[in-house]
Structures are given as structure tokens and as C-alpha cells.
Amino acid sequence: MQKLASPASVLLIALLVGYLTGRVRSTALAKSTCQDECGSVTIPFPFGIGVGCFLNKWYEIICEGDSIKVPRLKKIGVEVLKISLPYSRNHGDMYTSPSGTIEVRLPIVFSNKKCISNDYRTGWAAPSLDGSPFVYSKDKNKFFVFSCHHQAVINNTGQVLAGCKSECRGANFSDSGICSGYNGCCEMGISSMVLREFGVNFMPEDGLTTGVGDECSYALLAKESWLRPKLTNLHDLKGEGFVLGVLEWGIPSNSSLEVRLSQSCQHCGKGSISVLPNAVHQFYCSPGYIGNPYVANGCQDIDECRDPLFSHCPGFCENKVGSFRCRDTTKLFEIVMRELEKATDNFNDDRILGKGGQGTVYKGMLSDGTIVAVKKSGALDEGKVKQFINEVLILSQINHRNVVKLLGCCLETEVPLLVYDYISNGTLYQYLHEPNEESPVSWEVRLRLAMEIAGALSYLHSATSIPIYHRDIKSTNILLDQNYQAKVADFGTSRSVPLEKTHLTTLVQGTFGYLDPEYFQTSQFTDKSDVYSFGVVLVELLTGQKPICQLRAEEGRSLATYFIISLENNCLFDILDHQILQQAEEEEVAAVAELAKRCLNLNGRS
Structure with missing residues (x-):
């Protein structure tokens, strides 16, 4: 059998899925059916090559040459070296020019x-x-x-x-x-x-x-x-x-494009340049956004947390639409019980977000306006206390944008309380299996979520000071924030592993349907066990099906087994979610399916 080195494999998954995501997420600069490059020069609308691709005759580009393509402004006759879109001056000089410019040969x-x-x-x-x-x-x-x-x-x-x-x-x-x-x-x-x-x-x-x-x-x-x-x-x-x-x-004042952008461009700003006697305006994406304001939905949110040039955030960076939030992560803070009682209306049942084996989670608002999730343990037996202590120890050393953030804790009462960032859009399980018909889960979103979960796992296994095994990766433990970005949660059963050790021998814990068969048989939990569980989540993303289904034939009740059998019978495209069939390229689906198969390899160490 092929050896599968789990952290490296997870990183491979993150990189490959990220590559696929980049293919479908890149912001369009030209019109959708138009050539957007000539040689090494990008041609953004309102400039364009070919009929229907430019605003008017002044913006027409001709692409000359055989082996080496050279763009020229047809009306003026000069060679174009670079076309830059304008941007808000608050962005700083990182991507384009503060004014829209054309660099030409003189x-x-x-x-x-x-x-x-x-x-x-x-x-x-x-x-x-x-x-x-x-x-x-x-x-x-x-x-x-x-x-x-x-x-x-x-x-x-x-x-x-x-x-x-x-x-x-x-x-x-x-x-x-x-x-x-x-x-x-x-x-x-x-x-x-x-x-x-x-x-x-x-x-x-x-x-x-x-x-x-x-x-x-x-x-x-x-x-x-x-x-x-x-x-x-x-x-x-x-x-x-x-x-x-x-x-x-710029673009002429009172032109149809200028009028449309003035009335309906989202996340846009407007300026002008001195080209008297003609009035010419420039549109740019507002601070916190980047792209081409001259095409539909061209201004996209900048994920400042992915690019330190934008955020300069030394602590925990949280992306928000049009902005970001940076918090100091050097220490947890202790929250008094009185504040938590006020935040949750005395732990009112109407504030309950969910219940589980480790306690009840309430929604609350602290005095500074921060929306939080408060986890209250339901019992004080020795096992629950150990899980509470374990979760604090684990989460206090984690700082990753795709892992739920522990903000603080309350130690005043016998019942331990943990305070987390509030994650507003429920779980991945709900998103996949209780879908909103008005907002189906697109292929693009599935790829991005897979990348984010894989990146978080790779971080836990190899980037923390001591490797961390989550031990309960499943779609119900993956939360979705206001931007539908993944946040891995619920570290009560997680364990830190000394660097010299490759596995933990424990009582079997986990969720059927996600449980690594090798771990179930040997009681030895390795990083591969987390990767197996991630593989099941990946198959959920591909198929839209639940990890256990009693309606399938006995040998296929487990989604992982059903998926492997379908691959062996060349029936992959028969079990895919209909959204994927409508939107995805076959080679992309095949690549992700192969990654899922590798994750579900039953003998990952041999």
C-alpha cells in the first residue's frame, strides 16, 4: 500500500483545493466572453480586444505579432505596456495605481x-x-x-x-x-x-x-x-x-457606463481627472474591496487576513466584509459570572444555540458589544472537568483563522464556563443537509470550505508548538461564520501529542460514520485518523449525503464505503450532488475525489 504522511497530505489537499478554488474565484477584469490578455499585458474593461469587448473606439486594443504579442491603442497608435485600474488611495500602493493609468512607449x-x-x-x-x-x-x-x-x-x-x-x-x-x-x-x-x-x-x-x-x-x-x-x-x-x-x-461624464456606475455600482468610489474641456471620471473599488468596478460585481471583498500587506495584524485576524478585526492573542481574559449572566439573560433557554455531550452553548453579548457563544458544562463529574481543562489548554495555544477562537473563561462557579467567538451561520452539517433552496451550496463554496478545513487540520498537526489531534472532525463540528468561512470547533476530546510520539492509545471516542476503522480496531489514534474523518467530510461536500444512511444497502450505509464502492465501479458522477454536476469541470471533480479516496485509505501507514 502507498504510504500516506498525514500532515503533508492535508497540506497537499489545502494547496490543490486552493488552486482549484483560485480558478473559479478569480475576479473578472474583462467582459466574460472577451480576451483579457495580450502577451503579458492584462486588458481590463473598459479596454478590450475585439467587437463588443471595449467601451468605445478610444478603448479598443489591437493585439499584434505572431510569437510575441504586442498590444496597441488602435485609435492613438501607441504600444501599451501596462493598464492599471484606479483604486482608493486608502489601500496604499500594493496592486494598482491610485489613478487609472496606461503605461506606453514614447x-x-x-x-x-x-x-x-x-x-x-x-x-x-x-x-x-x-x-x-x-x-x-x-x-x-x-x-x-x-x-x-x-x-x-x-x-x-x-x-x-x-x-x-x-x-x-x-x-x-x-x-x-x-x-x-x-x-x-x-x-x-x-x-x-x-x-x-x-x-x-x-x-x-x-x-x-x-x-x-x-x-x-x-x-x-x-x-x-x-x-x-x-x-x-x-x-x-x-x-x-x-x-x-x-x-x-477615465470614462466620459454622462456616458451610459458612467451613469450606470454612478447609480448602481456596489462598493465603488468616484473621482475625476483634469482633461479639460472634457469631463472624465474614474471609478474605483472602495476601501476593503479590490477588483474592476467597470464590470458587474467587479469589486470583491479583500480578505485582509490572508494578506499581511493589508492587515498588519500581529494577533488574531478576523476578516469582515469590507474590513477586518485584529485582536490581541497573547492571553485569555477572565470574565466575571455577573457579566455572563447579563450577556445571556441568566442563561435563558431562548439563548440556547445547541446542546451536546459536553454541555449547552448560549448566545450572548458582552458589555463592549462583542457577540459571544458561552459553553456551560452540564455536569461536574471528573470526566467533564478534565474535558473542560483539556479544551482550555488546547485552544489557548491555537491561533488560526479557520479554528474557532476561545476568548476567555469564567472560574467563579463550580460549573466551568468557556467564552468563544460567536459563529453566526450554524454548522456545515446544516448547510449541506438542511439546505436553503434560495441559496444552494455552489461548487466554488464547497472547494473553499474544503481548503479551509484542510488548512486548519494541517496547522493543528504540524504548525502548533505541540501537535494536536482533534479526534472528532465531522460536519457538525465545523461552524460557518457570517462570510460562510469554516471554523473547526469542539476540542473537548482533542489531545496534544509529544513530538516523539506518533499515536495515542485511548478509549475509542468519536462519531460513527467519521471514525477511522484502523483507530476503531487498534485504539491507536494518529494524525491519519483525523485525515480519515476529513475524507468523510470531503465526500459529504462532493455528494451532499449524510455520513450514515439506513436507506442504502447494508454494505453502503457508511458514506465512506459507499463512495469507495462507487469509485471502483466507475459510478462517481452518479452519486455527486446535482449542484456539482451543473457547475464543476470533470477534471476538478476527479481531482478532489482522488484526494478523498487517499484520505479514506484504510491502511494509511503501510
Whole structure:
């Protein structure tokens, strides 16, 4: 038999299911039936390739080339290097530009034909943006001149807008990367201009318009942050003859798209750029969201807890729609009995969330407004006290986003009380087996839940200071929060395992249907036993069926056995939940089914 190293297998499951989830969860940037890339450049709507894929003629991209694809703005004729969507300035510069931008290739302008042997330019007009929803970025671009005896000017229809003069009196700019105006290089910002069309011309330093001579000078408009590091070595750049410039873009005011977004875009903000005389607006996803506001449902919640660039949370991070919550996890806090009585209306029966072998769970609200779940043990026999102590010890060392969080405890009474985060959407068992017809459980959600449960198990088995065996993984012990994210719960029967030990010899505990047969036969609980139980949950997610069903033939009453028999008879697709049959790709289903089969391997150590 193939050896199955359980923690690694669980991690493999998490990674593979995460890969599959990523395929179905990625936020659409282009229209659903449109090409969204040309070469290495992503093309988000309102830009597009092909009929019906762009907003209007200004946003049309043509994708040229055979082996190497190059995108161009068809109307303007410039090569596109990158298109960035705008975002709220509160996000910080992590994914896109604060303003929607297009990075394009702009030519270097040379003073005479001796400067370069190929496509030289001794006077140059920039691609005209007149009438377009674009403007040359005044914040990101800068004008540079490289010369010893020339000045270069930016002009518009013959009118000089600005310029700078470069002389050679000291150390060359290549030594410092700084343009002083006296070291062969000068530079000028364009923040006071609205540039939509302009040209570049050279003049001698005395200001005359003729007689520039044979000196090889050159000028360029380029993205400052891109060019600055290249100032110490411009040889290759001059040879290529092009630099990177930046356009800002928006959508026309009162266009049908602008009107629709203004009225109905969820989680969106709105700004504008200076492209007079045209009014142009930019839409961006609100803080806490990311994506493309120009497509339907394009702004998606950022899971700050998955990305530390967003959350900077050193403690326990809880994702919320549009935000997150960060709590200190350095210690549990003790809660007085009086507060818990007030929080639960004196443990009113109307506040009961559920009852089990380890006690009753009540919903309550603490004085600071925190909604909590309070577990009250139903008896004080020695076994219950041990389970209470065990649960406190186990949960106090756990900090994982997919494990229910123990907030504190009350030690004032004989009956021990534990206080947890309140998880609002019930159990996975209820979600799968008591479904809401209006909100069926999609394939995408099933994959995500599988990934989250697997990640939590991998953490318990291998990432805590001492490995933890849960010993009762089942769909009723997996809670769902307000975002339907999985939270593994109920650690009363869990055990910490010294690193040098591979198993625990205990009285058999667990739930039939989820119980590892090897553990049942030997009384030796290993990490593989948890993985077996996870395999049953995975089959529940695939089939929508309960772990034990008396209506099936005797050999198939156990869902695990029924699943294995179906695989052996090539009948997998006969037992899948109808939602999966309608939504999932066959290869994805087959991959997850194979993972479930590995988890249910009856001899995981041989």
C-alpha cells in the first residue's frame, strides 16, 4: 500500500483545493466572453480586444505579432505596456495605481541625424490625445533634456509651454543620477500643465531657433520613477530609442457606463481627472474591496487576513466584509459570572444555540458589544472537568483563522464556563443537509470550505508548538461564520501529542460514520485518523449525503464505503450532488475525489 504522511497530505489537499478554488474565484477584469490578455499585458474593461469587448473606439486594443504579442491603442497608435485600474488611495500602493493609468512607449527625440543611425527624430509631436478620455500624467511624467549646449522646449501648436537648458560645467549626471542643469542633464516637472498634445524642439542655448549644430542632444518625456534609476547608464536606452510614459484615463461624464456606475455600482468610489474641456471620471473599488468596478460585481471583498500587506495584524485576524478585526492573542481574559449572566439573560433557554455531550452553548453579548457563544458544562463529574481543562489548554495555544477562537473563561462557579467567538451561520452539517433552496451550496463554496478545513487540520498537526489531534472532525463540528468561512470547533476530546510520539492509545471516542476503522480496531489514534474523518467530510461536500444512511444497502450505509464502492465501479458522477454536476469541470471533480479516496485509505501507514 502507498504510504500516506498525514500532515503533508492535508497540506497537499489545502494547496490543490486552493488552486482549484483560485480558478473559479478569480475576479473578472474583462467582459466574460472577451480576451483579457495580450502577451503579458492584462486588458481590463473598459479596454478590450475585439467587437463588443471595449467601451468605445478610444478603448479598443489591437493585439499584434505572431510569437510575441504586442498590444496597441488602435485609435492613438501607441504600444501599451501596462493598464492599471484606479483604486482608493486608502489601500496604499500594493496592486494598482491610485489613478487609472496606461503605461506606453514614447520615442526619444534627438537633435540631429548623427545621433542615431536608425529612426532618428529632430522634431517630434507626441501622439495626440485630443478628444480622448486620456491625458499625459502630470504627476508621474517628467521632461528630461540631455545636452551640453542646447535647450529643449515643449510646445503646443507653435506655442512654447515650457522647457529647460542643459550645460556641461561639472561632473556628468551619470555619476550621480541627478540632473542639475549643469552636468549635461536638466529636468522639468509638468504638474502645471494639462498635456493632451504637444511637440518637442531643440534650440541653441542662446535662445535662437536655428543653428543647433552637430552636437548630439536628446530629450524625452518619461515616467520619473522608471527613468531615474537608469540615469547612470543610458547607453542601452538611447540605442532602443524609446522610453516609458504614462497616460491617465477615465470614462466620459454622462456616458451610459458612467451613469450606470454612478447609480448602481456596489462598493465603488468616484473621482475625476483634469482633461479639460472634457469631463472624465474614474471609478474605483472602495476601501476593503479590490477588483474592476467597470464590470458587474467587479469589486470583491479583500480578505485582509490572508494578506499581511493589508492587515498588519500581529494577533488574531478576523476578516469582515469590507474590513477586518485584529485582536490581541497573547492571553485569555477572565470574565466575571455577573457579566455572563447579563450577556445571556441568566442563561435563558431562548439563548440556547445547541446542546451536546459536553454541555449547552448560549448566545450572548458582552458589555463592549462583542457577540459571544458561552459553553456551560452540564455536569461536574471528573470526566467533564478534565474535558473542560483539556479544551482550555488546547485552544489557548491555537491561533488560526479557520479554528474557532476561545476568548476567555469564567472560574467563579463550580460549573466551568468557556467564552468563544460567536459563529453566526450554524454548522456545515446544516448547510449541506438542511439546505436553503434560495441559496444552494455552489461548487466554488464547497472547494473553499474544503481548503479551509484542510488548512486548519494541517496547522493543528504540524504548525502548533505541540501537535494536536482533534479526534472528532465531522460536519457538525465545523461552524460557518457570517462570510460562510469554516471554523473547526469542539476540542473537548482533542489531545496534544509529544513530538516523539506518533499515536495515542485511548478509549475509542468519536462519531460513527467519521471514525477511522484502523483507530476503531487498534485504539491507536494518529494524525491519519483525523485525515480519515476529513475524507468523510470531503465526500459529504462532493455528494451532499449524510455520513450514515439506513436507506442504502447494508454494505453502503457508511458514506465512506459507499463512495469507495462507487469509485471502483466507475459510478462517481452518479452519486455527486446535482449542484456539482451543473457547475464543476470533470477534471476538478476527479481531482478532489482522488484526494478523498487517499484520505479514506484504510491502511494509511503501510
